[in-house]
Amino acid sequence: MASTHPDRRKLYVRIADELREELAAGKYPIGEPFPSIGELAERFSAAKMTVDRAVEVLRGEGYLESRQGSRTMVIALPESQPDHAGEPEHSEEFHVLFDQLQEIRTQLKGFAAKLAELDQRTKNL
Structure with missing residues (x-):
């Protein structure tokens, strides 16, 4: 059953959560390039700064690595998260x-x- 409460989390937090779930599901393998900020901004219909902040969260968690002049790379994957339906956010x-x-x-x-x-x-x- 879907929640009737609006998602009050900041947009970049929601984007980071969705991307983290995709990483855990294996959509982006280790050693492969991660989508660019521009590609993600278009996909999420969000400002590049918002998407950059979401990607920074994933960098800070150790899943992505960026080097100037190179694409952001996947360096680790989160473990699949069990479904926490019914638990408070x-x-x-x-x-x-x-x-x-x-x-x-x-x-x-x-x-x-x-x-x-x-x-x-x-x-x-």
């Missing part, structure tokens, strides 16, 4: 905190890369 507060943690993780990765670069440049001083 995460609260909006959970999603807000999760989003904040993802942003912190992204910033920490950037700081770590900058620190490694600085360490390399100052190694012989």
